[in-house]
Amino acid sequence: MNTVETLLAANRESIVQRWQHLILDTYPPETAKLWKKSSDPYHNPVGARIRETAEAVVDYLASGGDKAALEPVLDRLDELVRVRAVQNFAPSQAAGFLFLLKKILREGFWQDFSEANAWDQLLAMETRIDGLALASLDLYAKCREKLHEIKYKDLERSQVQLLKRAQLIVGIGEGESAD
Amino acid sequence: MSKMAPPEEVMKVDYSTPAESWMDVKPEFKLGNYSYPGKPDVLKYLGLPNPREWNPVEEDWKLPPDWREIVRDGFRELLKKYRSLKVFMDVCVRCGACADKCHFYIGSGDPKNMPVLRAELLRSIYRGEFTVAAKILGKLSGSRKLEEDVIKEWFMYFYQCTQCRRCSLYCPYGIDTAEITFLARDLMNRIGVNINWILEPVANCNRTGNHLGIQPHAFKDMMDFLVDDIETITGRRVEPTFHRKGAEILFITPSGDIFAEPGIYTFMGYLLLFDYLDLDVTWSTYASEGGNFGSFTNDKWMKKLNAKMYHEAKRLGVKYIIGGECGHMWRVLNQFMDTMNGPADFLEVPKSPITGTVFNNAKSTKMIHLVEFTADLIKNGKLKLDKSRNAGITATWHDSCNTSRGMGFFDEPRYVLENVVEKFVDMPAQTIREQTFCCGGGAGLNNGEFTEMRLRGGLPRGNALRYVQEKFGVNTMSCICAIDRATLPGLADYWAPGVKVTGLHELVGNALVFEGEEERTMNLRQEDLPGVEGSEEDE
C-alpha cells in the first residue's frame, strides 16, 4: 500500500460516510435529511445502495486494485447507477458522483499528501477514480437503453393477440419448411 | 488547500438543491414523469367538461374561465358529501410516519411524493379557502390560494399516486391518501384536467365492454386462438360458451388477460380449470372487463362500470359471479359496490358446486375471486396437481395492493402457489402482505409514456425482488392482478433482470392433471418441460 491508499484504508469509515452524505445532498434537502438518518434497506434503498457502493469503491481503491477485484465493484456501481439513471438527473449528475470522492480526498487530506509529497500517488488515485466515473457513464447508458427496450417490449406484449387477430403476424406452422 | 477547481465546478454541475419551501418549487413536466391528457373526443363522449387539445409542458392549460369557482364549489360539495375528506383535511398532525412509506417517494426522493405532502397539496388550499386560520395567519398556517400553478402541481402529483394505500397503514389517524387522490382527481375532472389512459378505457368499456374497445367478434376470435393453443399443448379441446342464459356462473376477468402477454397464459389456465371441473360457467363480451377505470375517474363512472357486470348477471340469470385475477376490480367490489349498487339480491350467495363451500364473505356482493374458489378446491382435495410440470421455478409472491391491502388475500394465493410449484420463497416481511409495495402501475398509471416514473416507483418492489433473486435464486414472480402482469415484467427486467412474471392460474393450468390425459411435453407458454425429450436440459 502506498501513502494515499493507506490514508484511504485508515479513514475508511469517515470517507465512506462523508461521501454518502455528499451523494445524498444531490437530492432535495428534506430527502437528504431523511435518507441520512434511515438505515432501513427497504424504506431507504437509495441510501443503502449509496452506502454499499461507497464502501465497495473505497475498499477497492485502498486495496491497490487488481483486475479481479474490479468486477464486483462494477456490479455495485451498477446497482447505484441503475437507480440514478431513472431519477430525473442529467447524465453527468447521475454518473458523476465518483468525482465527489476526489473532493473528499483533496479537502480532507491535502496536508497529508503535502507532507508525504505524494502528488504522483494522488494523481494515480484520481486517474483510477476517473476510470470508475467513465465506467459509470457506460453503465448509465446501458440503463437508459434498457429503459427504452422495456418500453417497446411492453408495447409488444400488450398487443400480441391483437396483432394475431388482425393477421398482422403469422407464425411458422409446425413442421413447415422453407423449401 | 489547492488552487485546483473543485470537481463540481469541473463538471459544471450544481449539486445543491435550492432550499426553497416546497410550496415555492414548481413542478417540471418532462417526458416520462406525466401521462398524456384526455383526448377531446373521449371527454365529449363521457360528457366531461372542457374537452380541448392541451399539453402539460406548455404554459397555457386552457382552463375554463371560471375554473376557480368550479374547483371551490366542487371542493365544498365533496367536503359535505364525504365526511372522511373533512376529517382527513383537519386531523393530520404532520408526524411524518407516512413520509417514507410511498414507493414513488422511496424511488424518486421528491418530497412532494411523501404522502403527507401529497395530501398537503390539497390541504393547503382547504386551509387557504375554507378556514379562518388562513385569514389570520396566511402562509404561516400552511395555507395558500388557488392559483393555476396549484392545479399543475395537483396534476403532477395526484397522477403520481397509484392509490395503493400503503401510506395509510402507517398513519396513526388512518388518513387515507388514496382517497384524497380519488377526490383530487374528481375535482380536476371538473375543469378538464385528466389523463387519457384512464378516460379512453372508461369510454371503451362503456361502449364495447372492455378497455381496449375489442368488439365481440374479435374477443371471440382471440379466445379461439387460445383454445387452439390449449389443444396444441394438452390435446384437449375446451369449449367455453358466451352469453349462455341459465348458466350457474358468470366469469369476468380483466380484458388484458385475453390480448396481452403474459395474461393470455393465465387465461388458458382459467379455461383448463373450468374444463377440468366441468363447471357450468359462461363468458360475456358485454361484461368482458373486470377492471374498472371508472374508479380512477369519479364515483359516477365507477358505479356505472360496476353496475354493468351485475346487469349482465341479471340478464343471463346466473346464480353468482366469479372474477378472474384482477386487482382494482376487488377494491371496487369490497369497498364500494355494496353502497353503490348493492346488495345484489337477485343473485345467490356463491356456493362451490364442487366442494359445497358457501362463500358467506360474499353474501351481499355475490361475487367471489377465483383465487378463493381455487384455494377451496385444493383444500378439499379436488384438484390433481403435478408440481413437476412447473419444475425449475423458484417462485415468490407479489401481493397486489388491491387484493392484499384492499381485501385481505394473503394466504389463499400463497396456498395455491405452494401447491403448484416445488419451491416458494417470500420477499422480506416489510415488503409483503399488508406492507406490500406497489408495482407502480395502479390507478391508471400503467401507460407507455409513464414508464420512467413507473420504474422509479418500482424501485422498492424491485429491490426486494432483487434480494430474493440473489439470495434464494428466485426466478419467477407470481401475482393475481392484470395491471401487475402488464407492469411487473418491465419492473423485473430493470431491477431484477432474469425474473419472469406469471399469473397464478397459469401455474395452476400447467400443474393440472386430467384423467387419461396425453403426456404434456410443454407448458402453457409452449416451452419444453424439463426432462422431456428435446428439452434444453437434455441436450
Ligand code: SF4
Ligand atoms: S396511496 Fe400509495 S401511491 Fe398514493 S401516496 Fe399513499 S403510498 Fe403513495
Ligand code: SF4
Ligand atoms: S402519518 Fe398521518 S398524521 Fe402523520 S403525517 Fe402522515 S397523514 Fe399526517
